[in-house]
């Protein structure tokens with residue numbers, strides 16, 4: 001269904017690659033995607049990310065998830081999460097010394113707050129909002145614009161999980 005391309009970066013759990021989909025892929029999957037991969041035995045964080053992202057479907061404020069696939073590569077089983085490619089990189093990449101123009105900050109902040117409000121309405125807490133995890137994509141078509149999307153649900157919790165964790169910490 002897809003072919004791995006170059007590596008975009010490495011995280012604490014594994015690595016992120018560009019990937020190119022086949023012509024027989026479902027219509028809603030673009031020809032260029034991103035694959036986040038790690039060994040199957042260490043895939044808890046990626047599985048967590050998938051569990052939360054699939055609750056949102058095609059929400060324009062969040063990086064889209066196209067499912068997962070387990071592959072065998074170089075004698076290891078890899079868990080691969082298939083994600084929308086954010087071709088402009090992260091907000092952290094774009095900040096530089098001079099920061100971003102105020103007009104872009106206003107637009108991105110509005111999108112991020114809208115995304116967070118949708119996440120919170122479903123009783124989920126992202127737990128990792130930072131410039132590295134806000135990715136920038138482009139809209140297709142005439143006059144294409146840069147759009148900010150929330151990514152990386154590897155640390156996300158339901159509000160019940162958060163309450164349980166806090167109660168456990170108070171007991172200890």
Ligand SMILES: Nc1ncnc2c1ncn2[C@@H]1O[C@H](COP(=O)(O)OP(=O)(O)OP(=O)(O)O)[C@@H](O)[C@H]1O
Nearest residue numbers: 008009010011012013016034083084085086090132
């Ligand atoms: N959907 C995506 N589109 C484009 N680039 C991405 C995407 N997801 C991750 N990346 C890039 O891949 C690199 C690694 O990302 P990743 O989220 O795995 O690690 P990190 O955020 O640097 O570390 P950690 O998640 O351990 O805090 C980063 O440069 C990130 O911007």
